[in-house]
Amino acid sequence: MLPRPKLNAFQKKILAAGIPVVLLAGLWLSGNSTAVTTPIELTLKPDTGAAATDTAGQSEPDPKQETYTIQRGDTLSQLFDARHIPANVLHRILEADSEYLALETLMPGTELTFQFDDQQALAALSLKLDPARTVTFSRQDDDSFQYGLVEADTHWESQILTGRIEGSFYRSGLRAGLTDAQVVSLGQILKHKIDFRRALRAGDPFAVIIGHEITDDGDEATGKTRIEGATLIRGKTTYTAFLHYDGNYYDQYGESVLPAFLRWPTQRHYRVTxxxxxxxLHPVTGRHAPHNGVDLGTPSGTPVMSTGDGVVSRIGNHPYAGRYIDIDHNGSFETRYLHLSKILVRRGQHVKRGEKIALSGATGRVTGPHLHFEFHIKGRPVNPLTAKIPTAASVPRAELAGFKAKVHREMALMDEAVDPSRQLLAQKQSD
Ligand SMILES: [Zn+2]
Incomplete structure (x- = not known):
């Protein structure tokens, strides 16, 4: 059975503060709906010279800077044409973006800022990804563009959502206020411990702690959320998962709830080219720029595997990166596979560790066939072959005491939250 430690005053305050946030769940939902928004086309069209029709408000003499909000149906080449920016400038920006694919995530509502020099040539293009992050492509002396990311300080605010199983786990999660993506992620986190189809019973209670990323200045939600903790009670058994700062999820004893990642995305180990x-120093451009992955010397047609369980978050075809796949592994981890010849999955598809997702190739700008493979931890690319990735089965011994203290606090909060009478009590006491 669950221990039921008494809440101290601080925990009660957090719990009480969690209640009004729960009422805002609808707002959070609308803020997170970008997952179902269609990204704009990145197709490069030949420069036809035809200016776009909507240039309203741009007839002022020589604007140095212009901010434009992406509309559904926009393409980058149309936006550049409308501003008389030559197609080769867009190509150079996409070249700078090939290690990041930031322009591939353009969504309606995203703000683009064009900065021009005295000759009305494009000096910089900025892209406000969310209230905390702006990417800027700045023109260099050799007319190439350089990628830069400015990030504001943020913190995470927690919200507790509770519910009971009625019908499917998926519907029960949505009813509790989780977003579609959060239910899918929670399902993937817990599915190795519990059989959702057979084991659950109507009325089984669950609680989930959702973290929302908030800017320090301005108190704005960035739209990023994460599952910080979850409990699901089935009879006498409590299933739990807690996010550790390594990005992995562990149960209350510190044992990983997810299977380890594979180190290699291919059956055989190919030479690192x-x-x-x-x-x-880039082999084609001769310029210094980060190489955010490893290149494996795979012959075209080599089967490529997802290195972990996850959901296909993006599929695209980039003039430099070629055909590519992004896989989201429960929030903290992402893998990326470039220059593919054939993609065997679709966006939104759930994939398993070791599942064949594509055939390698030589699409995009390459010197020869290879697989470019990236591993990101919390949005930062790391060396996939050497980084500390969750191949560990449990929280390291030295971190265990801290982990258990956090688990104890969070379990107490969730445990109280699934019992509405106690929640009301906590609210009353805070009034
Ligand atoms: Zn590469």
Missing amino acids: SSFDPNR
Whole structure:
């Protein structure tokens, strides 16, 4: 059975503070709906010279800077044409973006800022990804563009959502206020411990702690959320998962709830033709730029595997990165596979560790066939072949005491939250 430690005053305050946030769940939901928004086309069209029709408000003499909000149906080449920016400038920006694919995530509502020099040539293009992050492509002396990311300080605010199983786990999760993506992620986190189809019974209670990323200045939600903890009670058994700062999920005893990642995305180990390097001299351009992954010398047609369980978050075809796949592994981890010849999955598809997702190839700008493979931890690319990735089965011994203290606090909060009478009590006491 669950221990039921008494809440101290601080925990009661957090719990009480959690209640009004729960009422805002609808707002959070609308803020997170970008997952179902269609990204704009990145197709490069030949420069036809035809200016786009909607240039309202841009007839002022020589604007140095213009901010434009992406509309559904926009394409980058149309936006550049409308501003008389030559197609080769867009190509150079996409070249700078090939290690990041930031322009591939353009969504309706995203703000683009064009900065022009005295000759009305494009000096910089900025892209406000969310209230905390702005990417800027700045023109260099050699007319190439350089990628830069400015990030504001943020913190995470927690919200507790509770519910009971009625019908499917998926519907029960949505009813409790989780977003579609959060239910899918929670399902993937817990599915190795519990059989959702057979084991659950109507009325089984669950609680989930959702973290929302908030800017320190301005108190704005960035739209990023994460599952910080979850409990699901089935009879005498409590299933739990807690996010550790390594990005992995562990149960209350510190045992990993997810299977380890595979280190290699291929059955065989191929020669590394270009290693992960934050400051690589590029073989084609001759410029220094990060190489955010490893290049494996795979012959075209080599089967490519997802290195972990996850959901296909993006599929695209980039003029430099070629055909590519992004896989989201429960929030903290992402893998990316470039230059593919054939993609065997679709966006939104659940994939298993070791599942064949594509055939390698030589699409995009390459010197020869290879697989470019990236591993990201919390949005940062790391060396996939050497980084500390969750291949560990449990929280390291030295971190266990801290982990258990956090688990104890969070379990107490969730445990109280699934019992409404106690929740009301906590609310009353805070009034
Ligand atoms: Zn590469």
